[in-house]
Amino acid sequence: MYVFHLTVFTTGAVIMVLEIVGSRVVAPYVGTSLPVWTSIIGIILASLSIGYFLGGRLADQKPNIKPLVGIIMASGISIAIIPMLQFALLPVLSVISKDIRINALVATTLLFTAPSILLGMVSPYVIRLKLNQLKKTGSTTGELYALSTIGSILGTFLAGFVLLAYFSSDQILFLLSGSLLLLTFIIITKERIHAKFILLLVFIFILSNILISLNFSLKNYNIKEFDSQYNKILIYDSVDEKTKKNIRVMRINTEIHSAMFLDSDGLVFDYTKFYRLAKHFNPKIKSALMLGGGAYSYPKDFLKQFPKASINVVEIDPKVTELARQYFSLKDNPRLSIYHEDGRTYINNAKGEYDVIFNDAFNSFFSIPFQLSTKEAILKMHSILSKDGIIMSNIISALQGEKSLFLNAELATYRSTFPYVYVFATKPNSPSEVQNVVLVAMRDKPKSFESSDKELSLYLKNKVDLNFPKIRILTDDFAPVDQYIMKLL
Numbered sequence: 001m002y003v004f005h006l007t008v009f010t011t012g013a014v015i016m017v018l019e020i021v022g023s024r025v026v027a028p029y030v031g032t033s034l035p036v037w038t039s040i041i042g043i044i045l046a047s048l049s050i051g052y053f054l055g056g057r058l059a060d061q062k063p064n065i066k067p068l069v070g071i072i073m074a075s076g077i078s079i080a081i082i083p084m085l086q087f088a089l090l091p092v093l094s095v096i097s098k099d100i101r102i103n104a105l106v107a108t109t110l111l112f113t114a115p116s117i118l119l120g121m122v123s124p125y126v127i128r129l130k131l132n133q134l135k136k137t138g139s140t141t142g143e144l145y146a147l148s149t150i151g152s153i154l155g156t157f158l159a160g161f162v163l164l165a166y167f168s169s170d171q172i173l174f175l176l177s178g179s180l181l182l183l184t185f186i187i188i189t190k191e192r193i194h195a196k197f198i199l200l201l202v203f204i205f206i207l208s209n210i211l212i213s214l215n216f217s218l219k220n221y222n223i224k225e226f227d228s229q230y231n232k233i234l235i236y237d238s239v240d241e242k243t244k245k246n247i248r249v250m251r252i253n254t255e256i257h258s259a260m261f262l263d264s265d266g267l268v269f270d271y272t273k274f275y276r277l278a279k280h281f282n283p284k285i286k287s288a289l290m291l292g293g294g295a296y297s298y299p300k301d302f303l304k305q306f307p308k309a310s311i312n313v314v315e316i317d318p319k320v321t322e323l324a325r326q327y328f329s330l331k332d333n334p335r336l337s338i339y340h341e342d343g344r345t346y347i348n349n350a351k352g353e354y355d356v357i358f359n360d361a362f363n364s365f366f367s368i369p370f371q372l373s374t375k376e377a378i379l380k381m382h383s384i385l386s387k388d389g390i391i392m393s394n395i396i397s398a399l400q401g402e403k404s405l406f407l408n409a410e411l412a413t414y415r416s417t418f419p420y421v422y423v424f425a426t427k428p429n430s431p432s433e434v435q436n437v438v439l440v441a442m443r444d445k446p447k448s449f450e451s452s453d454k455e456l457s458l459y460l461k462n463k464v465d466l467n468f469p470k471i472r473i474l475t476d477d478f479a480p481v482d483q484y485i486m487k488l489l
Contacts, residue, residue: 003190004126007072008144010183011122012151013158014176018079018115019044020159021176024169025082026107027232027253029090030100031366034482039104044116051120058121059128068125069187075118076180082111083170098489100366123148160229168227224327228319235327240268248327250295252320254366258295260328265300270426271394271436272298273459276305277424278356280456281390281446285309285355289384291343291372292360293321295328303335309355310335314346344371353386359393365434365488370479373410377476378417378441390442391418396488399431399464406484407437408468414441416473422446424462431464434488 022040023032030036058067089110093103127144131137163172226233234251240261247268250258259268267273275298278285286309290299293315302311315321318340324330339346343361359381362368371377381391391414397407407423414421418441427435451457472478 003187004130004144005147006186007068007183008123008126008148009151010179011072011075011119012148013155014075014079014151014180015044015048015116015119016152016155017159017163017172017176018112018119020156021164021169021172022108022112024164024227024232025086025111025173026090026104028234029093029254030104030107031254031364032231033100033367033485035101035486036104036366039101039108040112043105043108044112047113047116048120051117051122052124054117055121056124056128059125063128063132065129065187065191068122068129069184069191071118071121071125072180072187073184075115075122076177076184078115078118079173079180080177082115082173085111100486100489164227165229168225169232226319226323228317230317231320233319233323235323237262250320250323250328252294255364257363258297258324258328260295260297265304265329267297267301269297269436271438272301273455274424274426274436274438274462275302275358275392277438277440277456277459278358278390278392279305280451280453280460281440281442282355282388284388287352287354287386288312288356288358289347289350289354290314290358290360291346292363293324293338294360294363295324296321296330297328298358298360299336300330303333310337312337312339312354314339314341314343316340316342342371343369344377347377347380347384350380350384352384353389354384355386355389357381357385357389357391359391362393362395365396365485368406368481368485370474370481371476373406373413373481374474374476374479375413375416378414382417385443388442388444390440393439393441395437395439396434396485397437398434398488399425399428399437399466401432402487403432403434404468405471405487406481407439407466408471409474409481409484411439411466411468412471413473414439418442420445423464423466424459425464426462428462428464 019040022044023037026036026040055071090107093107096106097103123144127141130140130144159172167175224235226235231252236249238247238249239245240247240259246262247259248262249256261268285306288302288309288311290311290313293299293313296313299311299313302309313336315338321330321338321340359372361372385391393410395407395410398404411421411423420443421439421441424438424440425435426437427433449460449463451460474481
């Protein structure tokens with residue numbers, strides 16, 4: 001019965017797609033850091049183990065196809081209601097705990113335990129039914145496991161390379177649900193089981209849930225929601241608390257990453273204004289590199305501040321750039337070059353020299369690309385700087401205490417490469433407060449920390465001298481940045 005082969009293949013694919021899209025489902029609430037991925041993988045594996053056990057027991061007790069049909073149908077329903085559970089349950093996670101590990105475990109348990117258990121029950125049940133018909137138990141079992149694994153492999157590549165690039169997470173979940181319900185229909189038709197009316201009711205339930213979810217996600221605040229291969233992105237209009245001006249905001253996963261004023265081209269976030277100190281430390285800037293584009297707020301400002309200079313921007317997510325063009329007034333400019341790749345791979349292969357490198361890839365409380373924080377990465381950036389070149393890196397941190405661990409480690413790592421490294425805090429008088437901190441590294445000692453430019457003089461006064469305890473530097477082999485940044489929450 002090839003329907004059994006189709007069953008294990010389909011459920012194998014669904015399991016892996018669910019695991020990968022699961023990170024996108026929980027990202028707006030707990031981020032996509034290592035603890036989140038650990039929770040998703042661990043909870044789904046534990047649930048599958050329970051499913052294998054229960055499925056084998058039930059198959060021995062009721063070795064007929066009707067319970068299998070019910071299991072597959074139930075798994076489809078449980079996946080279909082994930083979006084509804086997501087909207088209803090996950091927003092309260094921040095009330096439960098500030099520990100990202102606890103929140104990630106709770107989120108993944110609530111959303112993915114039931115469908116994973118049900119999907120896990122399918123393979124042992126199919127094997128039991130298949131063995132009723134054949135004597136070649138070893139080859140039959142191996143064949144079914146192989147098909148399930150092939151399905152999982154296909155699901156992995158399908159999710160990572162295709163589905164997340166073209167469909168939203170809700171659409172993918174409904175696609176998975178629909179695939180399982182279609183499989184149920186095929187089995188019912190093949191086996192002539194009289195359950196078509198029940199299946200029709202299930203389809204109506206799924207359709208109503210789709211409409212409810214769609215209505216809920218679109219009705220508030222005129223929020224525009226997008227999914228890319230890397231992120232869940234929200235764009236909406238708001239009001240800047242400091243200036244009371246209207247702004248447009250780009251939120252990536254759990255955090256606000258970029259914003260622009262709707263009535264002017266000024267910079268919204270204070271830390272981006274500190275990047276203008278590049279003019280003080282290296283007045284003759286002709287070429288720049290920026291790691292992390294976001295809505296391209298600072299690259300646009302750079303082109304205005306340095307009318308004869310060019311800037312290369314490395315933004316890993318092409319969708320972010322597309323939305324910056326559509327909603328944040330990003331225009332083509334012969335002095336602006338955009339590269340869609342990981343910042344580390346870019347600097348590994350970079351040619352030429354830059355007068356300044358801006359690292360804006362650490363703008364997160366939840367997930368930091370550790371590969372840009374290490375000694376090896378900094379050495380590579382050092383090698384592509386011009387003689388008077390500088391690096392400016394934005395870090396979210398306190399200036400003292402356990403919430404400064406990442407800043408401490410990164411500062412030590414930079415000091416192991418550059419003889420002169422300085423720190424400028426956006427809130428120097430609040431050392432215990434988590435804030436944006438701009439680290440500046442250079443080969444030669446600056447001539448002065450004073451400027452005739454009133455704006456630059458204001459930023460220069462925010463230089464802080466930090467005396468951290470000794471800490472191990474970050475390397476490609478040792479970079480526990482996820483553990484360090486968890487202290488920020």
